[in-house]
Amino acid sequence: MxxxxxxxxxxxxxxxxxxxxxxxxxxxxxxxxxxxxxxxFRPKFKEVHGVLFVEELYSSDKHESLEKANKSNGEISYWVNLIDLTSVFEGVDFQVVLSIAEKIKTSWNKELNRDYCGYNAQACLIKEEESREIYLTLELKE
Structure with a gap:
């Protein structure tokens, strides 16, 4: 290509x-x-027990496991929605993946602010410079 x-x-x-x-x-x-x-860039979000999840990433088993471990809604949202973008775009330069990740984050936050503002969720980018890994997840705003 x-x-x-x-x-x-x-x-x-x-x-x-x-x-x-x-x-x-x-x-x-x-x-x-x-x-x-x-x-x-424009995922479908689903609400479960008052918490938003990216539909494509949602796993009821993972959700239940975290609930049984007494994790807070914020922790559950964080871990269930966590995606390793470096793996998704394997072989792509770190800076290019970072640029893509920033665009995805911006797009998610626009949709969250427009259509899901009552859930206090925001997209969060995690950049691990040393390991050259980039993650995206949803966090609950404090």
Whole structure:
């Protein structure tokens, strides 16, 4: 697969739509990739016992296990919603993953502030410089 910079370097007067067209017509890219990426940036949230969770990440078993361990709602939200973005974008430069993570965080927070402000949840980015790992989760605002 080629980058947008590579595409623009060999084509003149092209835009992001031309790039996407080229990818889908020249590479074996599954069309549902676009919907999957959309669900990363604009996830569906679900409420369980007054706490918000990213629907795709929610696990009732993990939730119940944390409840049995007497974890607070904030801790449950944190651990159930935690995603390792470095693993999702394995092989991608750390700074690029960080840039993507910041955009995801911003998108999540816009949706949370617009449609779920009563839940006091916010997206939180965790950056581990030493291990070169980036995580995203939901935290309850204090």
């Amino acid at each position: 080629f980058s947008i910079e590579e595409f623009k370097s060999v084509n003149t007067n092209v835009n992001v739509f031309d790039y996407i067209h080229a990818l889908f017509s020249n590479e074996n890219v599954a069309p549902d990739l676009v919907l999957a990426i959309d669900s990363i």
